[in-house]
Amino acid sequence: MSDSDLMFRSASELAGMVRAGEVSASELVGLSLARIEELNPRLNAFVEIDGERALAAAAQVAPGDERPFAGVPIAIKNNRPVQGLRLTYGCSLMSEYVADYDHNITRRLKDAGFIVVGSTTLPEYGILPTSEARLFGPTRNPWDLERTPGGSSGGSAAAVASGMVPVAHGNDGGGSIRIPAACCGLVGLKPQRGRISAAPELGDSLLGIDGVLTRTVADTAAILDVLEGYEPGDATWAPPPAEPFAAAAAMIGGPPTRLRIASTTLPPIPEAVVDPMCAQAVADTAELLRSLGHTVEEVDPPWQLDGVQELFGAVFSTHISLSIAYSGMVAGREPTAEDMEPMSWAIFSMIGHLNAVQGMGATVQLESFTRQLVAFLEPYDVLLTPALAERPLPLGTLDTHAPEPMSTFTRSGLFTPFTPTFNASGQPGISLPLFHGEDGLPLGVQLVGRPAGEAGLLALATQLEAARPWADRRPPVS
Secondary structure, eight states: OOHHHHTTSOHHHHHHHHHHTSSOHHHHHHHHHHHHHHHHHHHOOEEEEOHHHHHHHHHTOOTTOOSTTTTOEEEEETTSOOTTSBOOTTOGGGTTOBOSSOOHHHHHHHHTTOEEEEEEOOSGGGOSSSOOOTTTOOOOBTTBTTBOOOSSSHHHHHHHHTTSSSEEEEEESSSTTHHHHHHHTOEEEEOOTTSBOOTTTOSOOSSOEEEEEESSHHHHHHHHHHHOBOOTTOSOOOOOOSSOHHHHHTTTTOOOOSOEEEEOOOOSSTTOOOOHHHHHHHHHHHHHHHHTTOEEEEOOOSOOOTTHHHHHHHHHHHHHHHHHHHHHHHHTSOOOGGGSOHHHHHHHHHHHTOOHHHHHHHHHHHHHHHHHHHHHHTTOSEEEEESOSSSOOBTTSSOTTSSSHHHHHHHHHHHSTTSHHHHHHOOOEEEEEEEEOTTSSEEEEEEEESTTOHHHHHHHHHHHHHHSOOTTOOOTTO
């Protein structure tokens, strides 16, 4: 096994090797830093590299360390605080701000033994499903350097897909884990709303939740066990799982049998056109599921309703505007148009004209819509959809400096119409890289579970992974 192979092994396997003394944490972290030095100039996945502190932390990990991920390198998306590192949100107002505390996510990952080697890129304020912030420049897809790795967790996806780190942190407010997972050939789970605490800043979050980008379902499940759970002061939280998610993913009680699965390629946005390869991936997955003993039924969910896209846009934009306001607090002044990309300013200006009743009204109406959708899906164990409506976009497709910047925001929804609905409903959803397209790029599908149904979703994902393995695929850049 060559050194470069190690960064393509699962995080759980690497931790086991450190525990057994087969490899040291210092060797793993050193290899990760070397690959970042080699590959990041081409991919632009990292905002900041924390090599000195990472090597010092690795030197403290000895064989026999029982922490589940002791000595394994990881990267944190640059919208969650890591004490001592810059926290930018991809915006110029915060470009030099250094966090003086760890977010709940960072703390839990460190406590589990992960070693943070740096922070990864995102679009400005995490708005778009591509990662081309003015502050950083474009992040590139390891499978095709002229295409996006997705967003908003695009830097993390590029880092994992290229083998700079074995896993990386991300978060998902409209698909921002699932989208880059689909673009880069990774596993990307959006957990159930409230599963992972937004501490210490927020009591809860209607749309956004944290998670990771990985190569395997087992890693995703095991890290969810690390991240899930109540933090003091949480306003809401998901019910604790009956068993560890890692056990559910391992199918200790046997593989799931005779699930009733709904399948659709009908996009929630009527104007969206589903690429034939994306639609074929759903059809092929449906046949694979039937071969595994499940029932698959084609359905047309009731989601092409007038005004729903605008409702989500208003609620999502309100959350973005709070981030913009926070960046102004960090800078010590009111944000101006010169401080940000034109699309960000357009969103901030639009939300500034809403009053409190209109803002709350949009949330109430969106919740009413998702209640109807969840009721429609109640007879089914899982919903199968495309992960994306289009292939990974060429760089520059979504231009935040367009003459009509909100047209770029609208255009982004045509690329990713299937993911935001489940941020609104709160249900868990996972993107799986089951296929490769004729264009040589990864081709993912999305599976959506019942509310708080991550365990069943992970078990089914493991069954599909065993039937059609993907973890050994490597992009040309690696």
